[in-house]
Amino acid sequence: MDFKNHIAFRADDSLELVEYLEANGIGYNKGEIISALDILESDPHWENILKIIGDDKHYITETVFSKEEMRSAEWLTVRSVWRYDYPQPENKYRKITYNGQMCPECWGGLAQIDSFRFKRAPKWGKRFFLTTNWEDDILFVSDHAKAMIESANISGVTFREVKNKNGTEIFPDIHQLEVHNILPEGLAWEYSCVDEILVCDKCGRSKFASNGRGQFVFRKNTFDNAPDIVLSSEIFGRAHYNQRLLIVSQKIYQTITKNKMDRSLEFQPIKLI
Ligand SMILES: [Zn+2]
Known part of the structure; x- marks a missing residue:
């Protein structure tokens, strides 16, 4: 490190x-x-x-982190450095894509009920994964990446279609990675790259503010029986940001990097204690 x-x-x-x-x-x-x-x-x-x-x-x-640190980690966080578009329609998507029931103060508590929408389908070029603004813990993939994930027998994920702004058309060649498992609480925040714990005075939800210096540390048993791709129970972000950590197994890391599909992705090894 x-x-x-x-x-x-x-x-x-x-x-x-x-x-x-x-x-x-x-x-x-x-x-x-x-x-x-x-x-x-x-x-x-x-x-x-x-x-x-x-x-x-x-x-x-x-x-x-070095390649060696990545390769020796059982679990890694992943995020896309390619941010594509904003969820559409920008002022209404929390009520269309999500159930709209969020805390008015911290905006926490939303649950997804429908597809994400974009203005147009992305041009992938040599990239295979993207995220969209305000939604760091959600990845979208191309057909090619979807086929790769399916053939690698990766557990814990399905795919959801992506639509145009009006919701009348399903875009080809883009799919949301739908992650079905949320881990139990297990962040050892006192050893992690966490600056402070913020508690919303309206709904009482707490979230962690990360300083990007160091790594996330979890208790080992948090991952007992976990599938290959999971979300953290803990929420991160300041102000109106509420994001989980998207966490993948070493098997996914290997699958993506061996297929040279990590161009837009950033992995960070998780430390287990
Ligand atoms: Zn709140």
Whole structure:
């Protein structure tokens, strides 16, 4: 596990940093106004750079895992970095796709009752998985990915059709991955990349705010008898976001990566205790 920091800066305003980078031959993106540096914390220059920029957190940290860490994890979270469209119709989909019964304060508690709708069907290109805005824990797949998942005998999932904005037409070549199992509670939040626990003062639901630094830790028995693809019982997000973790078995990770279908996906190993 390593941490990658993305630092954005104005070169004309950060002379000491620029001088250090150039003196040490460290590559960065020179922009006309804003420049950017991506650097791992394992890099021997990180400590010096941190001293120069000061620890004022004007950078974004992302946890990076090695292929070995991925391959040795029994369970991994997965999400798509390709966000396609917004659920349609944007102002009504919570009542059409979902049952519309949500807490007015945190928007938690919705249950899906119908298909997602989009403005048009996606052009997959070389990608096989996508998500849509506001719905990070839901994946949509192409025909090709659907066939691959079916032939690999992956348990815990079926497919739901996707429609056009009016709901009058079923789009070809796109399917929602419908995940049927929610795990029992098992997040060891005190060891996880969790900043705080937010409790809604209207409905009393609690959710976790993640800081993206580190990994999610679960108690082992949470996964007893779990199928290959599951959702966490715990909900994550701030404000109106309510998302579960979409979690897949090592078998799915292997199936997707061996078939080179992970282009738009990001996996993170889960630690079990
Ligand atoms: Zn609430």
